[in-house]
Amino acid sequence: MISEGRIQNAASLVSDLSGYGRVSTSARTEEDARLREAMSLLSATLESTADGILVVSAEGRISSVNNQFLSMWGIPRELVDTGDDESVMGSVLGQLTDPEQFLAKVTALYADPDAESHDVLHFRDGRTFERYSRPQKVEDRVVGRVWSFRDVTAARRAQDQINQAMADLAQQASQLKTLAFQDPLTGLSNRQLFNDRLAHALAGPCGTAVDVLLLDLDDFKEVNDIHGHHAGDQMLIEVGRRLRACVRPNDVVARLGGDEFVVLLVGSLDADAAAARVVESLKLPVWIDGTMLRPSLSLGLASISEDAVDASELLRRADIAMYAAKSAGKNRYLRFRPEMMTALLERTDLEAGLRTAVDSGEIAVHYQPIVSARLGTVVKVEALARWERDGALVPPHQFIPTAERSGLIVEIGTEVLLRGCTELEPWLSADSSRSLAVNVSGVQLQQGNFPELLFATAGSCGVDPHQLVVEVTESVFFDDDCQVQRQLVQLRSAGVRVALDDFGTGYSSLGRLQDLPVDTLKIDQSFVGLIHGGTEPLPILNCMIDMAHGLGLTVTAEGVETREQAEYLMRRGCDSLQGFLFSRPQPAPSLPAALSASARTITALRHDTAAQTQSVL
Numbered sequence: 001m002i003s004e005g006r007i008q009n010a011a012s013l014v015s016d017l018s019g020y021g022r023v024s025t026s027a028r029t030e031e032d033a034r035l036r037e038a039m040s041l042l043s044a045t046l047e048s049t050a051d052g053i054l055v056v057s058a059e060g061r062i063s064s065v066n067n068q069f070l071s072m073w074g075i076p077r078e079l080v081d082t083g084d085d086e087s088v089m090g091s092v093l094g095q096l097t098d099p100e101q102f103l104a105k106v107t108a109l110y111a112d113p114d115a116e117s118h119d120v121l122h123f124r125d126g127r128t129f130e131r132y133s134r135p136q137k138v139e140d141r142v143v144g145r146v147w148s149f150r151d152v153t154a155a156r157r158a159q160d161q162i163n164q165a166m167a168d169l170a171q172q173a174s175q176l177k178t179l180a181f182q183d184p185l186t187g188l189s190n191r192q193l194f195n196d197r198l199a200h201a202l203a204g205p206c207g208t209a210v211d212v213l214l215l216d217l218d219d220f221k222e223v224n225d226i227h228g229h230h231a232g233d234q235m236l237i238e239v240g241r242r243l244r245a246c247v248r249p250n251d252v253v254a255r256l257g258g259d260e261f262v263v264l265l266v267g268s269l270d271a272d273a274a275a276a277r278v279v280e281s282l283k284l285p286v287w288i289d290g291t292m293l294r295p296s297l298s299l300g301l302a303s304i305s306e307d308a309v310d311a312s313e314l315l316r317r318a319d320i321a322m323y324a325a326k327s328a329g330k331n332r333y334l335r336f337r338p339e340m341m342t343a344l345l346e347r348t349d350l351e352a353g354l355r356t357a358v359d360s361g362e363i364a365v366h367y368q369p370i371v372s373a374r375l376g377t378v379v380k381v382e383a384l385a386r387w388e389r390d391g392a393l394v395p396p397h398q399f400i401p402t403a404e405r406s407g408l409i410v411e412i413g414t415e416v417l418l419r420g421c422t423e424l425e426p427w428l429s430a431d432s433s434r435s436l437a438v439n440v441s442g443v444q445l446q447q448g449n450f451p452e453l454l455f456a457t458a459g460s461c462g463v464d465p466h467q468l469v470v471e472v473t474e475s476v477f478f479d480d481d482c483q484v485q486r487q488l489v490q491l492r493s494a495g496v497r498v499a500l501d502d503f504g505t506g507y508s509s510l511g512r513l514q515d516l517p518v519d520t521l522k523i524d525q526s527f528v529g530l531i532h533g534g535t536e537p538l539p540i541l542n543c544m545i546d547m548a549h550g551l552g553l554t555v556t557a558e559g560v561e562t563r564e565q566a567e568y569l570m571r572r573g574c575d576s577l578q579g580f581l582f583s584r585p586q587p588a589p590s591l592p593a594a595l596s597a598s599a600r601t602i603t604a605l606r607h608d609t610a611a612q613t614q615s616v617l
Helices: 003-020 024-047 069-073 077-081 086-092 099-111 152-178 191-202 221-225 229-246 272-283 309-328 337-361 396-406 408-430 452-459 474-478 484-492 510-515 539-549 564-573 588-617
Strands: 052-057 062-065 119-124 128-138 141-153 210-217 252-257 260-266 287-288 291-295 298-302 330-337 363-373 377-389 390-396 434-441 468-473 499-505 520-523 555-557
Touching: 052 069, 062 069, 062 099, 069 141, 069 272, 077 086, 077 484, 086 099, 099 119, 099 128, 099 298, 128 152, 191 210, 191 252, 191 260, 191 309, 210 221, 210 272, 210 309, 221 229, 221 252, 221 291, 229 252, 229 260, 229 272, 229 291, 260 272, 272 298, 272 330, 298 309, 309 330, 309 337, 330 337, 337 377, 337 396, 337 408, 363 408, 363 588, 377 396, 390 396, 396 408, 396 468, 408 434, 408 452, 408 588, 434 499, 452 468, 468 474, 468 484, 474 499, 484 499, 520 539, 539 555
Parallel strands: 298 330, 377 434, 434 468, 468 499, 499 520, 520 555
Antiparallel strands: 052 062, 052 141, 119 128, 128 141, 210 260, 210 298, 252 260, 287 291, 363 377, 377 390
């Protein structure tokens, strides 16, 4: 590439040659040699450069060009040699996208002969030249102008590519920055941005109100399980939209993950009102793919105070308040109060105590008889986990959820199965129609090897799988990967029966029963409790029994506590009965007496029911 210095040297050589006519006759020989040397140097200089060189006289005539100029512009040497400068210029202008700009620059330079210039020419074929121009001088007089043209097409394209790449990188960086602080599903802020804004708010002026509203959706997993993840995603998007509409534009609304959201209020005059608006906003139904869903949330509110200025502490208090709202019945908000900490400590203590009890083998197994209304005898015994702590039994509804939440239910369930098979084997072996029922949690079924564990345990105790019943709740059937159902099918194929426990309290419909791998329907005690005098119309209960029988299922009623309840259920054709009327759950040593008492009770009921029927006839 030619430099400006080389252009200047070339211009100087031309200038020197222009002054040749002033040399005296006496020095002609010496000057001739000097001239030839200068001409040789000029020619070598012009031809060695990669730039195209054009020398024009003060009158605008072409004085000289190098071969590179001719090649770059595609002009034949013969055309230049004819002296037809107008044709040469026409060829030049015809290749440019803006010939007027080219001519305007030439005109401006001839109007200012001492000026130098540098600009860019764009060709119709996509090429790009840089154009340089310097005056040609003899001493201080301008006698012409030297133009150089440099093909920078490749460099410009490379630069354009670099510029485009830089622009793309900048756009990607902007997108990545957005993604780094944005929840991809809802478009809300994410945890990182929320934490940054919370830290900034807490570092603000003293006395500024800072409130955190932490919430999650109640029973959201069942929305995913029943209606699919697409419906769950649409629900989350709609919840995010409603949350955003409940607060001010500058308030931060973030999704922390799953179904958990958080709102940061800074300078709010009434955080409780905002929390109430959020709860109310979700009471309106959500329509997804033609299905009406009713979202519900539990919300915890915590505010900055003199003793809580740390971000993690503020979030912890909001979290405690949120779980208090769930425990209070869900679908509400609660502001943090110090006494809520006590409840949290109690839950933590309960889990720690349960873990110790499991590790120490302190979980007991009690047994409750189940009687056959048709045969008038005990046909089944349910094994139930019991935990005695500090001399008192901990209610199952307290420690079983803790066991499931912590994963301890797997160890507890395994122990109950082993103890049940071991302790009831003599009773089971005496009559092949007898059965042992055990409760199985969805957590256990998610382990993937539950059937193998059950078969191995039963086999080690000499219990036939045909004499085992696994009781599961409705929620276990909504596992998206169908693993649970596959395991239940495997159990049934080996002769194990499956009972659907607590039916009527979950999300199943009667019509869906035909799709479930179950053999027995256990009606929840809340429906049995509706029976008082034994004569009231109970269409839902009656429908459950009739529908189950229509599907070929047997029916067991739980929580039978009165004769009126038992007699009503027997008249309605209920197959089996279970409850305190027959026996409370008993430890193994007390089971024989409980079995005898249960048999006597059902025998008496059958006799009385038969007598009543006879008297009616």
